[in-house]
Amino acid sequence: MSIIEEAVRKSAEQRRRGQAEPQAGRRPTRRVTAAPAPDAASARRFRSLALDPQTLEHGRIISHLNDEGARRAYKILRTRVLRRLQTNQWNAFAVTGVSPGEGKTLTAINLALALAQDINTWVFLIDLDLERPRIAEYLGIGGAGAKGLSDYLDGRADLEDIAYSPGIVERLAVIPNFEHMPQSSELLTSPRMLELMQALEAETPRRIVIADMPPILAADHVLAFAPQVDGVLLVVGEGTTERDALRSAKEVLAEMNLVGVVLNRASERNEYAYYSYSAAS
Ligand SMILES: Nc1ncnc2c1ncn2[C@@H]1O[C@H](COP(=O)(O)OP(=O)(O)OP(=O)(O)O)[C@@H](O)[C@H]1O
Ligand SMILES: [Mg+2]
Structure with a gap:
């Protein structure tokens, strides 16, 4: 059975049971302390941004998406991911996939927004696709003098220079990247990158880092980058992800915790569709 089939099957099973189960047999969680209760008053506000509604609508960003089914599906995805994170006491994960163009970035943005719409949840969304950074484009962040991740990694900026509060949801902060950085995996393990991750984790209230x-x-x-996060959320594009690629990815995935599998562009549009989510391994 392929990961997709397995994901869909387990997703249906979970819907029947009404809850996700803790993940068994994986490596131990990175940390064991429970997150403190959110305290809005102490939360740092970052550089405020007014985003262009048309850009957001064009980019299918959930806050400006006129599709009730899609919005509902993101909320269900949010609830399942939240439960999964809480059960395992995880708070940082990477959104990845097997091949290009499966919807990873759109899923990461919309899930970050959906999570931050939950009154108890604060979120950092960070663009770590160093070769094809797209978050700034999707959200329309930029303009003269705007600083992003590459400025931080070069030591030309601090966290407060590169984190933005897009204003759609108070509890979301975005760290975009404006610079294409080829052959850059060393940057992901550089001391400066680790410093940034530590800074994100030190924020109060504690934020989910995506x-x-x-x-x-x-x-x-x-x-x-896997040691810096608790797990990965795998985005599988229905009709775009090839089975052979999925099989090859399985070996790599075996070394990481799986937050879940999202079947993007699910063709079955019922109240759960658009995204089909599973905590399948
Ligand atoms: N569920 C969806 N419904 C409609 N369009 C979608 C959906 N998911 C993604 N897309 C579109 O597919 C294209 C690729 O999406 P996205 O940039 O999120 O993919 P990606 O996996 O991040 O790509 P890359 O591998 O280049 O980083 C975009 O034009 C996006 O708007
Ligand atoms: Mg992308």
Whole structure:
């Protein structure tokens, strides 16, 4: 049975049971302390941004998406991911996939937004697809003098210079990247990158950190960065992900915790469709 079939089967099973189960047989969680209760008053506000509604609508960003079914599906995805994170006491994960163009970035953005719409949940969304950074384009962040991840990694900026509060949801902060950085896996394990991850984790209230990353098979980026996150959320594109590629990805995935599998562009449109989510391994 392929991962897709397995994901769909387990997704249906979970829907019947009404809850996700803790993941058994995986490597131990990175940390064991429970997240403190959110305290909105103490939360840092980052550089405020006014985003262009047309850009968001064009990019299919959930806050401006006129599709009730899609919005509902993202909420279901949010609830399942949240439960999964809480059960395992995880708070940082990478969104990845097997091949290009499966919807990783759109899923990462919309899931970050959906999570931040939950009143108890604060989120950092960071663009770690160093070779094909797209978050800034999707959200329309940029303009003269805008600083992003590459400025931080070069030591030309601090966290407060590169983190943006897009204003759609108070509890979301975005760290975009404006610079294409080829052959860059070393940057993901550089002391400066680790410093950034520590800074994100030190924020109060504690935030869920979502890293948008390239496909697993494209390079060693996800594998190199894996120690910095608790797990990966795998986006599988219905009709775009090839089975052979999925099989090859399985070996790499075996070394990581799986937050879940998202079947993007699910053709079956019922109240759960658009995304089909599974905590399948
Ligand atoms: N569920 C969806 N419904 C409609 N369009 C979608 C959906 N998911 C993604 N797309 C579209 O597919 C294209 C690729 O999406 P996205 O950039 O999120 O993919 P990606 O996996 O991040 O690509 P890359 O491998 O280049 O980083 C975009 O034009 C996006 O708007
Ligand atoms: Mg992408």
